[in-house]
Amino acid sequence: MCEFCMAHSGSTGLPWFKQARMYAREMYHRVRADSQHRKKHGVGLEAQVQGLALQAMEAKSLKPQKYPEIVAQVNKLTRNIHSGQVITLDEAETMIDLASPIAFIACDCRRAKYGYVERDRSRMTCLGLGIGMFRYERLPGRYIAGAEFVSDDEAKEWLREWNKKGLVHTLMTFGLRNGAPYIGGLCNCTFADCLSISWRLDYGIKQLLKGEGVATLDPNKCNGCFQCITKCQFGALTANIRKEQVNIDMSKCFGCGLCVNSCNKQALKLVDRRKFEVLKYDW
Numbered sequence: 001m002c003e004f005c006m007a008h009s010g011s012t013g014l015p016w017f018k019q020a021r022m023y024a025r026e027m028y029h030r031v032r033a034d035s036q037h038r039k040k041h042g043v044g045l046e047a048q049v050q051g052l053a054l055q056a057m058e059a060k061s062l063k064p065q066k067y068p069e070i071v072a073q074v075n076k077l078t079r080n081i082h083s084g085q086v087i088t089l090d091e092a093e094t095m096i097d098l099a100s101p102i103a104f105i106a107c108d109c110r111r112a113k114y115g116y117v118e119r120d121r122s123r124m125t126c127l128g129l130g131i132g133m134f135r136y137e138r139l140p141g142r143y144i145a146g147a148e149f150v151s152d153d154e155a156k157e158w159l160r161e162w163n164k165k166g167l168v169h170t171l172m173t174f175g176l177r178n179g180a181p182y183i184g185g186l187c188n189c190t191f192a193d194c195l196s197i198s199w200r201l202d203y204g205i206k207q208l209l210k211g212e213g214v215a216t217l218d219p220n221k222c223n224g225c226f227q228c229i230t231k232c233q234f235g236a237l238t239a240n241i242r243k244e245q246v247n248i249d250m251s252k253c254f255g256c257g258l259c260v261n262s263c264n265k266q267a268l269k270l271v272d273r274r275k276f277e278v279l280k281y282d283w
Contacts, residue, residue, distance in 0.1 A: 015212055017085065017171050017183060018094060049077045057203055075206045084172040084187070084196055086211040088257035088270065092169040093156050095186055099129035102155045103147035105136065107187070109195045121148050125162055127155060127186040132174070162188040166231045168256045170196065170208060191233045201234065209283045211255025213270030215248050221267035222246055228259035228268060250279060 052074045059067040087095070096102060105128040106118045118124045128136070128147060136147035150158075159169065172185035191197050196208035215236065224244030229237045236252035237259060245267075260268045273279040 015091075017087065017091070018098070049074060049081055052077070053199065053203075053205055056205060060203060071204050075204075078205065078207045079181070080176050082172065082174060083181070083207050083209070084170045084185075085209040086254040086256050087169050087171055088211065088213070088255070089159060089163045089169060089261065090257075091212075092159050092171075092186060095129065095171060095183070096127075096152050096155050096159070099183070101130070101133055101149050102152065103128045103133040103136065103149045105133070105147050105185075107189070107193065109187075109189065110193050112195060113193065124148075125167060125188040127158075127188075128184065129186055130182075130184050132184050159188070163258065163261060166190070166233070166258055166262075168194070168197065168233050168254075168258065170194070172196075197233060206283075210253075210273070211257075212272060213255040213257070214250050214253045214273040214276065214279055215255070215257075215259055215268055216250075216271050217246060217248055218267050218269075219243075219245055221265045223265055223267075225264075227264075228262050231258040231262045233258075250276065251282065 052070060056067060056070040056074055059070050104121050104124045105126050106124060107126045110116045110118070133147050133149070163169070167188040167190060170187045170189065171183055172187055173181035174184040175182060187194065187196075189197065191201065199205040200208045222245035224239075224246070226239050226246060228246055229239060233256070234252050234254050236249050236254070238247045238249070240247045255270060255273065257270055260270055273282070
């Protein structure tokens with residue numbers, strides 16, 4: 001299991017993000033690790049990690065001998081400020097049941113990468129979870145697109161629509177609070193837009209963890225339509241033209257389930273990655 005499950009699931013047997021306490025009001029009000037780090041070192045942990053991340057990106061091309069060391073430092077610290085994990089549609093709907101309130105918010109990744117802020121809800125693909133959403137009303141200068149609160153049923157309808165369009169569902173944490181991660185966001189994004197996905201795939205920065213499952217194929221059911229390949233944001237699926245079926249690189253699969261949901265022949269399914277010795281520690 002991933003490090004968050006080992007640390008925070010306890011004896012429940014449930015994944016860490018299905019623990020209701022991770023969304024609790026008291027979690028939001030706990031002291032963040034970033035604040036503690038600033039008091040001790042004079043610089044915020046988030047600023048330190050961002051600086052190291054930029055160094056890692058530069059080092060990959062210009063100073064490859066230093067790249068592994070810098071990435072290791074980033075990966076050690078990033079869990080303490082802002083991290084996430086890929087989840088399936090069913091798991092995303094479970095998060096909606098656990099958290100309250102739910103609100104549409106603008107995507108910070110698109111704002112950072114392209115200077116683009118969605119002001120129309122039909123273009124928003126990020127959901128904010130929990131009482132932290134009330135800050136969006138109190139601080140309009142910081143959150144210029146605001147927050148539009150929605151019911152659980154409406155949020156789930158949008159999740160299903162985004163899933164059909166091929167958007168990956170990821171949960172987002174906002175700092176460790178007294179040692180435990182506070183879950184405050186449910187993003188629905190693509191490689192082109194999402195910083196967490198592109199950082200992981202391009203630079204090995206593990207701000208985003210892989211999901212609980214991994215895709216497997218029943219070759220007797222696959223008819224070679226290759227529709228699933230168009231859904232994969234992680235490069236895990238390729239076309240085997242000779243056999244007229246899809247190939248899966250399980251080491252690249254993040255367990256989002258988009259390929260499974262797109263397969264009309266039920267040739268694909270997600271299996272717990274812990275059942276595979278080579279994948280059980282690959283998060």
